[in-house]
Amino acid sequence: MSADFLISLVLLFPLVGTVLLFAFGRRLGEPLAGVVGTLSVAGAFVAALIGSADFFTGTGTAETVRWFSWLPALGVDFELRWDALSSLMALVVTGVGGLIHLYSIGYMHGDARFPRFFAYLNLFVTSMLVLVLANGFAVMFIGWELVGLSSYLLISFWFERDSAAAAGKKAFVVNRVGDVGFIVALMLVFSSFGTLSFDGVLDTAPSVLSPGMATAIALLLLVGAVGKSAQLPLFVWLPDAMEGPTPVSALIHAATMVTAGVYLVARTAVIFEMAPAAAATVGIVGAATALFAATIALAQSDIKRVLAYSTISQLGFMFLAVGAAAHVAGMFHLMTHAFFKALLFLGAGAVIHGMSGEQDMARMGGLRKAMPVTFAVMAVGWLAIAGIPPLSGFWSKDEILASVFGLGGLWTVLWAMGMLAALLTALYMTRMMWRTFFGAPRWAEGVHPHDPPMSMRIPLIVLTVLSVVGGLINTPWRLGLEHFLAPVFAAVRLTHPPEGSTLLVLAAVAVGVAVAGIAAGIARYRTEHAEETGVWHTLGRGYFVDDVYGQVFARTGKLGAAWLAFRFDARGIDRLVEGTGSLTRRAGLLLRPLQTGFVRSYSAGIVLGAVALLAWFLVRGGVL
Amino acid sequence: MIVTPGWYMALGAVLFVIGMAGILLRRNALVMFMSVELMLNAVNLTFVAAGRELRIIEGQISVLFVMVVAAAEVVVGLAIIVAVFRRRGTASVDALAELRG
Numbered sequence: 001m002s003a004d005f006l007i008s009l010v011l012l013f014p015l016v017g018t019v020l021l022f023a024f025g026r027r028l029g030e031p032l033a034g035v036v037g038t039l040s041v042a043g044a045f046v047a048a049l050i051g052s053a054d055f056f057t058g059t060g061t062a063e064t065v066r067w068f069s070w071l072p073a074l075g076v077d078f079e080l081r082w083d084a085l086s087s088l089m090a091l092v093v094t095g096v097g098g099l100i101h102l103y104s105i106g107y108m109h110g111d112a113r114f115p116r117f118f119a120y121l122n123l124f125v126t127s128m129l130v131l132v133l134a135n136g137f138a139v140m141f142i143g144w145e146l147v148g149l150s151s152y153l154l155i156s157f158w159f160e161r162d163s164a165a166a167a168g169k170k171a172f173v174v175n176r177v178g179d180v181g182f183i184v185a186l187m188l189v190f191s192s193f194g195t196l197s198f199d200g201v202l203d204t205a206p207s208v209l210s211p212g213m214a215t216a217i218a219l220l221l222l223v224g225a226v227g228k229s230a231q232l233p234l235f236v237w238l239p240d241a242m243e244g245p246t247p248v249s250a251l252i253h254a255a256t257m258v259t260a261g262v263y264l265v266a267r268t269a270v271i272f273e274m275a276p277a278a279a280a281t282v283g284i285v286g287a288a289t290a291l292f293a294a295t296i297a298l299a300q301s302d303i304k305r306v307l308a309y310s311t312i313s314q315l316g317f318m319f320l321a322v323g324a325a326a327h328v329a330g331m332f333h334l335m336t337h338a339f340f341k342a343l344l345f346l347g348a349g350a351v352i353h354g355m356s357g358e359q360d361m362a363r364m365g366g367l368r369k370a371m372p373v374t375f376a377v378m379a380v381g382w383l384a385i386a387g388i389p390p391l392s393g394f395w396s397k398d399e400i401l402a403s404v405f406g407l408g409g410l411w412t413v414l415w416a417m418g419m420l421a422a423l424l425t426a427l428y429m430t431r432m433m434w435r436t437f438f439g440a441p442r443w444a445e446g447v448h449p450h451d452p453p454m455s456m457r458i459p460l461i462v463l464t465v466l467s468v469v470g471g472l473i474n475t476p477w478r479l480g481l482e483h484f485l486a487p488v489f490a491a492v493r494l495t496h497p498p499e500g501s502t503l504l505v506l507a508a509v510a511v512g513v514a515v516a517g518i519a520a521g522i523a524r525y526r527t528e529h530a531e532e533t534g535v536w537h538t539l540g541r542g543y544f545v546d547d548v549y550g551q552v553f554a555r556t557g558k559l560g561a562a563w564l565a566f567r568f569d570a571r572g573i574d575r576l577v578e579g580t581g582s583l584t585r586r587a588g589l590l591l592r593p594l595q596t597g598f599v600r601s602y603s604a605g606i607v608l609g610a611v612a613l614l615a616w617f618l619v620r621g622g623v624l
Numbered sequence: 625m626i627v628t629p630g631w632y633m634a635l636g637a638v639l640f641v642i643g644m645a646g647i648l649l650r651r652n653a654l655v656m657f658m659s660v661e662l663m664l665n666a667v668n669l670t671f672v673a674a675g676r677e678l679r680i681i682e683g684q685i686s687v688l689f690v691m692v693v694a695a696a697e698v699v700v701g702l703a704i705i706v707a708v709f710r711r712r713g714t715a716s717v718d719a720l721a722e723l724r725g
Contacts, residue, residue, distance in 0.1 A: 591725075592725030593725065594725065595723060595724060595725030596721070596724055596725075597720075597721030597722060597723045597724030597725075598717070598718060598721055598724075599656070599717045599720075600647075600648055600649075600651075600717070600718075603647045603648055604648055607644060607648065
C-alpha cells in the first residue's frame with residue numbers, strides 16, 4: 001500500500017462512512033449504523049497512526065497527495081497535506097472522535113433518528129479532516145464551512161425543541177460572521193501570492209508580504225479563528241451549542257470545530273510571525289477570553305454550560321500560546337484538552353444519562369455513591385483541567401504560561417491573566433464536582449442514577465488513561481511533541497519556556513494556584529447552601545453579553561427584516577410586479593377591438609403592412 | 625408583337641391583385657382558398673419570368689418549393705374546411721368569429 005493511498009484513507013474512511021450512513025442509514029438501523037460510523041472513524045485513526053509512524057521516529061517528511069484539479073483557472077488543486085501538524089490533528093480528531101462515536105452508540109440508544117445522528121457525526125469528522133488535511137486555503141475553506149454546517153445539523157439535532165433549533169441557527173450565524181474575515185483573508189492571500197496553496201504561501205511569505213499586508217491577513221485570519229474557536233467577542237454560540245446531544249458537545253468542544261482556529265493560527269505561523277501586532281492581538285484575545293469565560297463558568301447551574309464556558313476559557317489559553325508563538329505548547333494543550341474535555345463532557349453525559357436527562361446541578365448532589373465509575377473518571381478530568389501534576393493538563397498549561405512569562409513586557413500581564421484564569425478554572429471545576437457528586441442528594445422524584453452501560457464506559461476509561469498520561473509526551477525532560485512538530489515550525493522562531501530555576505518557580509506557582517483554587521472551592525461548596533446572589537447573577541448570565549447582542553444585533557436584524565418584508569417587499573417589489581400585470585391588462589383592453597374575429601380584416605392588415613413595407617423600400621431606394 | 629418579361633410581370637401583378645381582392649372580399653372559405661392559390665401562382669409566374677430573363681436557375685427552383693408547400697397547404701386547408709363544413713353546415717368565414725376580442 002503506497003503512502004499516498006494510506007494518507008487518502010484517513011479521509012476516505014469517514015467519507016465513505018458518511019455516504020453509507022446517509023444512503024443506507026435507516027436500513028442499517030440501530031445499532032448497526034453506530035457500528036459503521038465508529039468503525040469508519042476507527043479505520044481513519046489506524047490509517048493516520050500508520051501514516052504518522054515515520055514522524056514519531058523523526059524520519060518522516062511532509063507529503064502532499066493530489067486528488068484532483070479543482071479550480072484550474074485559479075490553480076487550485078484538491079490536495080492533502082501530510083506533515084507532523086496535520087497528522088497530529090488527524091490523530092486527535094479521529095482518536096477522540098472515534099471514542100465519542102462509540103460512546104454515542106450507548107448514549108443515543110432508543111433515539112428515533114439514531115442512524116441519522118451517526119450520519120451527521122461522521123460528516124462532522126469528515127469535515128474536520130478536510131479542514132486539517134487541506135493543503136491550501138481553498139480546500140481548508142471547504143472543511144471550514146462543512147464544519148459549520150455539520151455543527152448546525154448536530155446542535156439542532158433535536159429540532160423539535162425550539163431552543164435547540166435556535167441554538168443551531170445561532171451557531172451558524174455567529175460562525176458566518178467569523179467566516180467573512182476568513183474569506184477576505186483568502187482574497188488578500190490570493191492577490192498577494194497568486195496561489196492559495198500552503199506550499200506556495202508559507203514558503204514564500206517572508207519575501208512576498210509587506211509587514212502591512214501580513215498584519216492585515218493575520219488579523220483577518222484571526223477574525224475567522226475567533227468565530228470558529230468561540231473567542232471574544234464571538235463566543236456566544238458555544239454555550240448555546242449545549243442544546244445538542246452531549247456527545248455532540250464533546251465532539252465540538254474536544255476533537256473538532258473549536259480547535260480549528262488554533263490550528264489555523266499555528267498553520268499560518270509564518271504570517272503571524274511577520275505581524276507582531278496581530279500576534280499580540282491573538283494573545284490578548286486569548287488571555288482576555290480565558291479570564292472572562294472562567295468567571296462566567298463560576299456561576300452556571302447547568303453542568304454542560306459550566307463545561308462550555310470552561311472550553312472557551314481553555315481555548316483562550318491555546319490562543320494565548322499561539323499568539324506568543326509558543327505553537328508547540330498551543331498544540332500540546334489542544335491535544336491534552338481534547339482528552340480531558342472529551343472525558344469531562346462524556347462524563348457529564350453519563351451523569352445526564354443516569355439522571356434521566358437532568359442537567360441542572362441544583363438537582364444533583366451526592367452522585368458519588370450512585371455512580372462510582374462516573375465519579376472516578378470525572379475526578380481525573382477535574383484534576384487534569386485544574387492543572388494538578390502529573391496529569392496532562394498541568395504539563396500543557398504550565399508550558400503555555402511559562403512560555404508567555406518568558407517573553408516579558410506586555411506578555412507578563414497576559415501571563416498574570418492566565419494565572420488568574422487558571423485559579424478560577426480550579427475553582428469552578430471544584431464547584432461543579434462538589435455540586436454534582438458530593439453533599440446530600442437533591443434529585444427529582446423518580447430518578448435512579450446509575451453508571452452508564454459498557455459502550456459508554458469504555459471510551460470514558462480510555463479517555464481517563466489519556467488524560468492521565470497524555471501530558472507525558474512533552475515534559476521539560478523529554479520534549480517528545482517538540483521534536484515531533486519541529487519540522488513544521490522550522491521556519492518560525494518558536495517561543496520556549498525559560499530554563500532552569502525560573503521554570504521550576506513558575507511550575508510551583510502554577511501548582512500552588514491550582515491547589516489554592518481547589519481548596520477555595522472545597523471550602524466554599526462543602527456546605528450545602530453556598531450563597532450565589534448579586535454578582536453571581538451577573539456572572540450566571542454571562543455579563544449579559546447575550547442580552548446585549550440580542551438587543552443590538554438580533555433586534556436590529558429583525559427590524560430590518562421586518563422592514564424588508566412588509567415595506568420593501570410588500571409595498572415596493574410587489575407593487576412593481578402587480579404594476580406590470582395591470583399594465584399588460586390595460587394594454588390588452590385597449591387593443592382588443594383590433595381582434596375582430598374576421599379573416600378579412602386580418603388579411604387587410606397584412607396587405608396594408610405589405611404595401612407600407614413596399615412603399616418604405618421604394619422611398620429608400622429613391623424610386624418614389 | 626414580342627412578349628417581353630415585362631408582360632409576364634404585369635400578368636403576375638394582375639393575377640396577384642385578383643387573388644388579393646378575392647381574399648379581402650369573398651366570404652366563402654373555399655373561394656378564399658382558391659384566391660390564395662391564385663396569388664401563389666402569380667408569384668410563381670414572376671419567379672419563372674425573372675429567372676429566365678436573368679439566365680439563372682433559382683427562379684424555377686423557388687417555384688418548385690412554392691408548389692410543394694402549396695400542395696401540402698392545400699391538403700391541410702381543405703381538410704379543415706371540410707371539417708368546418710361538416711360541423712357547421714357553412715363555409716362562410718364570417719361565421720367563424722369566435723376569436724373576436
